[in-house]
Amino acid sequence: MTADLKLETRKGLPEHLRVLAEKYPAPTWAAHPNFNDLTSFWLERHLMFRQLLDKMIADAEVALDGAPGPRFGAELSRYGGFFLNQLHHHHMIEDDHYFPQFTALDARLERGFEILDADHHALDAHIRDFGQHTNAVLAALQAPGDKRTALGRLHEVQEDFRKFLHRHLTDEEEIIVPLILEYGPDMQ
Template sequence: MPIDFNQQIIEEFRANHGRVGGPFEGGRLLLLTTTGARSGATHTTPVGYLPDGDRVLVIASAAGAPRHPAWFHNLKANRHVTVENGTFTYDATATVLDGAERDRLFARAAEADPGWAEYQAKTDRVIPVVALEEIPGPPNVDADTMGGGLKAIHDAFRRELALVRAEIARSGPRVGAQLRVNCLTVCSGLHHHHTIEREHMFPALGEQHPALAEPLKRLQAEHEAIAELLGDLQTLLADDATPADPAALLTEVERLTHELEGHLDYEEEHLIPALDGIPM
């Protein structure tokens, strides 16, 4: 892609917490910063990604061009990269997958989006699949205050659930492997987020703001209700050998979305005023 087009996407991405229009609208996008293999300078590129549990996958398709994209050569020379997903910025280790693992994950991506297979058909090179694994460290939320950070995280869940619902709607008669992973990844993310709130944020707010006792009690109860919905969704997707029915899956995701949206709205109404005074 032309450099000026990339820069436009980067600026829009950062200004809107990961939301962009144009060819990337309605898709999953991250900003990948690599170190130039020759220059040593940093380079940031918008790249589509696929969820894969605790890591994300990026595919060096270059739209089927005969050469690998520059960012791929960079991360092969230096595996330490920076990832921006619109909510968090974090350091990651890039691993170029090979053999059966690469083939399995590329096939999974192509099943979800035939465009990947079309790119592979256009070129003689084997299109690489790269796993980006976060390097443990303090969370770096793209916000100035704790309140802004909470809103950014909530919006990321809203956006992800909207993507999943759209993917289910166009999935056809069976739920593909990548869609299954997308659903399970958002379940894991919600569970992790609620665990942090329950064990850290809620107790601290309850101690500092006694007037929040009733809202926090309600939010705790809603966490339990959402946990049950997450359990139902995970049960539906638990057996890889038995494809889930898209209609049943959509019903479960809609139930979760309805419950979660009300929960997030209530939490923001009552907690953000207290959190907005706390810098990140």
């Protein structure tokens, strides 16, 4: 994949992959007759991922500004584990079930699904990194000594992850929702 299409460097989808996104701008999606409950649920999952990550970043920033609060470790473990597990599962369902069906609907967007699939593989590495740094913070919280180094590194990883995840989710939404609006929501 060319550098301009890699998740870590992509600024957005190429224009030829935005053909349906131009036809169906995001502010019009919910009012479209083909916008159904499953599409709404899928977008809500994306919103949940964004909100969870924002919360974990905000919590890390508070902890970096002072001593981590008494619930910081428990919440980091709970939210971090939930976030990573749900995101991984979400991508598996997309890769195994939905993307093959969507790809068949419009050949113009086939390259877009290749990009999204590559994103999922790239995000797998970021998920592992996120998990490792989360675990490093949790271990540091249980041990005497420096906690700020591990916490600072986790915060950097979280911020990078937010950029990558936001880019991926936005591009995915700009491919998939307009595709559903164009061809109908009847997926198996």
